[in-house]
Amino acid sequence: MTVNPAHTALWPAPHASGAVDATVHVPGSKSVTNRALVLAALASEPGWLRRPLRSRDTLLMAEALRTMGVEIEEGVGPEGTGEFWRVIPAGLRGPATVDVGNAGTVMRFLPPVATLADGTVRFDGDPRSYERPLHGVIDALRALGARIDDDGRGALPMTVHGGGALEGGPVEIDASSSSQFVSSLLLSGPRFNQGVEVRHTGSALPSMPHIRMTVDMLRAVGAQVDTPESGGEPNVWRVTPGALLGRDLTIEPDLSNAQPFLAAALVTGGKVVIPDWPSRTTQPGDRLREIFTDMGGSCELTDYGLVFTGSGAVHGIDVDLGEVGELTPGIAAVAALADSPSTLRGVAHLRLHETDRLAALTKEINELGGDVTETADGLHIRPRRLHGGVVHTYEDHRMATAGAIIGLAVEGVQIENVATTAKTLPDFPDLWTGMLGA
Missing domain, CATH: 3.65.10.10 (Enolpyruvate transferase domain)
Incomplete structure (x- = not known):
């Protein structure tokens, strides 16, 4: 070795x-860059990310989306505007293999995307990624109609058998170990046939600002999201099915x-x-x-x-x-x-x-x-x-x-x-x- x-x-x-x-x-922000990549890949038209973060986690996300058929063009804008990525959505497809590294956003945000692919998508990563909790995403996707092979581990490595669509609907999860469990389902929710209703059933949710970030970014691309803050039930988030808009976004x-x-x-x-x-x-x-x-x-x-x-x-x-x-x-x-x-x-x-x-x-x-x-x-x-x-x-x-x-x-x-x-x-x-x- x-x-x-x-x-x-x-x-x-x-x-x-x-x-x-x-x-x-x-x-630029990793959290914003990786959410923006997922939303752009699921949109109905091309979008732009300006000044994206180029780091291990974001490059893993971009490459993973490419393996599933999304086109991501890289370039440099006029002086002072920095780098840009142009994301051109395509029909998501397998077979594909995704390397998540040790990136929580990649290992949790992309399995719901993979359920929309036509074909199998295998997820693997660094040894530490095998120890990080993923059960909340896996169990929720199964409840929503997905087929996932993980040998009962609730963790990586695993294979998602994409069917080109996912029925969606209501689901209960315990996201007390990671707010990313909630964000992962919300990000892909507009593309599920029935949208998604995520109900958190565990103890206090950590990192609530990251969920608010997900909701804000969904709304910015045209998604309808009901949240506890907007008068909904405590610990319940609902995303209505619908098309997402391409966006020209400068990353903070x-x-x-x-x-x-x-x-x-x-x-x-x-x-x-x-x-x-x-x-x-x-x-x-x-x-x-x-x-x-x-x-x-x-x-x-x-x-x-x-x-x-x-x-x-x-x-x-x-x-x-x-x-x-x-x-x-x-x-x-x-x-x-x-x-x-x-x-x-x-x-x-x-x-x-x-x-x-x-x-x-x-x-x-x-x-x-x-x-x-x-x-x-x-x-x-x-x-x-x-x-x-x-x-x-x-x-x-x-x-x-x-x-x-x-x-x-x-x-x-x-x-x-x-x-x-x-x-x-x-x-x-x-x-x-x-x-x-x-």
Whole structure:
């Protein structure tokens, strides 16, 4: 067995010699890009994605749709407009094999699409993808009339036997382990014969902003969606069958990927500007403005973008991150450098992400001299004087960026496999060193 050298290479995390003062252009949102690709592939006419994120997860999504017959043309627009993808829908077809990598959006959003294909679609991916929950999607699709072979695992690898259509209708699921179970059914719902009515039956849903993002994007392409927020039943979403419009969409910057750069301003008492920060968005990362302000910073949203300034002090925080769990690693890294303890709550579902993020954060921060304790649904972090060492990333992009944040304040931190950041944030090492003026 050969090992990719990038997976064992150690990257010396740059140490900040003073306050950061930088403008950082953050690439497009992964969550928006992958939803937009699915909706464009299911539309009745071509659509455009401008400034899409080109990362491992989005390229896996684009290639998967191509294997099912969708045409995706890539190009570069006039100066200043950036790259674009033109998506030309076609009759979905098999046989096809989809490599999901370790992308939750690909492994969960595309099986419903595959039920609409004429032929079989096999789904496979990285070893970790076999451990991530998929039962909610599989069980729901079977209840809606799909035929799926998964050998009873409720996980990858599996084969969807597409019949060219799916009856659809009402279905009950427990999506407490991932809000993507709900989004996956809603995205394809307009193409089901009866649409879809998704009723969540489990405990509290995590990452609700991502469901709101799905609903907003569906409505923007002409879908009729009834939600709890629009006067419907609690925990019930209904999508009416109908054609989807092609759209010309400019992808917002990925606000969750802006986190390490904002954290750099907070940790060093400096200033970072993120251009094109939207004034209205469903991205969970927008909550960073509130959280990092509570931890000692200040922010101003201007016509140009977000200006975030650190005060020179970092304070602990007690916060429920249930709706914005993906922000937990970066917040934990900042909390480890704070002047008082922190409690991060509502994120038990992170044990099922790219890695068990709660266990990983506890182990890695503690091995640098920290004092982190896992709780039933989160972390308790007592700041201690940290020292250098190796931060293992477990092929998890947010573990890598969390380690880089700590490295700003602690000399001698090395990040194992920093290349894993390419999952959602291409060129992170160059963006990071560029921010520091290196």
